[in-house]
Amino acid sequence: MAEKNYKIALFGLGYIGLPTAALFxxxxxxxxxxxxNQKIVDSINSGCSPILEPGLAKLVKDGVTKKLLSASTDGIEAAEESNVMIIVVPTPIDENNCSDLTAVISACETVSHGLKRGDLVIIESTVPPYTCERTVIxxxxxxxxxASVDFGVAYTPERALPNNTLYEMTHNxxxxxxxxxxxxxxxxxxxGKITQGKIITVENLVTAEMVKLMENTYRDTNISLANELAMVCESLGIDAIEAIKAANFHPRVNILSPGPGVGGHCLSVDPYFIIEMAEKQGIEARLIKTARDINNHMPHHVAQMVENSLDExxxxxxHSNIGILGVAYKGNTADTRETPAKPLINDLISQGAEVLVHDPYVSPEVIINMGAKPVKIEEALNCDCTVLITDHDQYCDLTPAMIKSHIFICTRPILDPERFKNEGIIFKGVGRPYVPNYSLLDSNDFEDKRIILDGAEKP
Known part of the structure; x- marks a missing residue:
């Protein structure tokens, strides 16, 4: 085995496929x-990365310059010229939350036309258990x-976080x-040639398929616990962020941060693959289903926070204008796949609001397609209510003087509430109920040192 003995064809030049190709x-x-996508192919062949990811542009340019990396829309020819085929195409869910393997099936059909004795086909796309055995092969x-006689098949799930993809691919x-x-x-x-991390070989294909689903389902379930605790804390007037931080000092507790919902192609999709396969086996994956329901509910919970806050x-x-800070599902990226901002925007528009969005990474066209108006940050901060959805670094630098909205809802724990409340700003968040700074209230604002908040008396 040596690098010179292999020529690789990689199918799917997206957020994971292109970094993988560039590293090889x-x-x-x-x-x-x-x-x-011909535009993606043309961009790569010109030495430019069509994906915003730290370090990727240089890798693509270097690979093309050295004539080690190229791109094509002709998958059959690529398979014919290669002896390793890696499939890294999307696997979304359909309207019934069942796996849509259309892209995987199409890529496998293409590969089959160029498959030769001695070839190795590797699936990286996240798939339900037994997909390799029952569909791919x-x-x-x-x-x-x-299979196994004339050609080989392997499955290896990617483990990478947007904005840190190259590091994780080479160290995880x-x-x-x-x-x-x-x-x-x-x-x-x-x-082993592209990662310094440990190579873990499991028993078979289906075990490797299940590992990836377990990892993301664990994280999704943990986040759903944090979100449910946050909503309970809101109702009790408790700062959930402070409580979670304290609870995590327990040596066996690691509760993640609550937020406006779960986005991206992994956590919001992969658990459904387990649910789907469990149901086919006559098993109800109740905890996993409930976790998905809780996280899917969070954008609607934020919309309700907006409605209640305006009512107060x-x-x-x-007829209100609502500013949204960030529609990417993750900070410092342009990735809007399964973003919780979309259902929030839909809710607000359905209630008759005008939604103004600022996002330093996402293109105006994407924002317009969500039904919102792209604006500068100053305009988003000068609405009847402003909601921070994405934890872009730029938003960590917000100061009370910049907030011109009547209400500011911060769904990520990246700002100090007291700093804003001390300046008289109505500052709320997921898991952070609004308790005013009474030293800033005029005596006429409350009677007998009590004030009505959220329909209940609070001391």
Whole structure:
């Protein structure tokens, strides 16, 4: 085994596929990336990365300059010229929250037309358990070749976080499952060339498929616990962020931060793959379902916070202008996949509000397609109510003097509430109920040192 013996065709040049391709090229492998989007292909062949990710632009430029990295829309030709095919295409869910394997099936069909004896096919796309055995291999065998006899199959899930993708790909552990021992060994050799992390070989394909789903389901469930605790704390007048921080000093407790909902292609999608397969086996994945329901509810909870807050100052969502800070699902990225900002915007528009959005990374076209108006940050901060959704670094520098809105709702724990309340700003957040600074209130604002908040008397 040596780099010179391999030529790789990688299908799917998205947030994970392109960094993977660039890393293989960096480590001396000749790789051709395949994508159905001609603009992406043209951009890569010109030495430019179409994806905003720290360090990726240089890797792409270097790979193209050294003639180790190229891109094409012709998947059959790419498969014919290669002896390793890696499939990293999207696997979304449909309207029934079931896996949509259309892209995986299409890529496998393309590969089958160029498959040869001795080839290795690696699936990286997140898929439900038994997808490799029951879907991928039968399609590949339409080539007339026999899996395990004529060609190998391996599965290895990616583990990478946007805005830190290259570091995680080169340092995280890599889980690999193979159809047979030879398939697993070849895949382990290849990925061992691009990561310093541990290579973990599991028993078979389906175990590796399940590992990825377990990881993301764990995180989704943990976040749902934080979100449910946050909503309970809001009702009790408790600062959930402070309580969670204190609880996490327990050596066996690690509650994640609550927020406006879960976005991205992993946490908001992968648990449904387990639910889908469990139901086919006659098992109800109750905890996983409930976690998904809680996290899906959070954007609607934030919309209700907006409505209640406006009502408290004698306004209505109808005809109000609502500023939104950030529509990317994660800070410092342009990634809006499954972003909780979208259902929030939908709720606010359905209630008759005008929604004004600022996001330093997301294009105006994407914002307009969400039904909102792209604006400068000053305009978003000068609305009847402003809601911070995304924890972009820029928003960490907000000061009370910049907030011109009547109400500021901060759904991420990135700002100090007291700093804003001390300046008389109505500052609320997920898990952070509004308790005014009474030293700033005029005596006419309350009677007998009590004030009505959220429909209940608070001392």
């Amino acid at each position: 090229a960096k480590n001396g492998f000749k790789l051709i990336g395949v994508d159905i 039968p399609i590949l065998e339409q080539s007339g070749l026999k 552990a890599r889980v690999i499952g193979g159809l047979n021992e030879e398939s697993a060994e070849k895949a382990a050799f290849l990925y 100052i004698g306004k209505s969502t109808l």
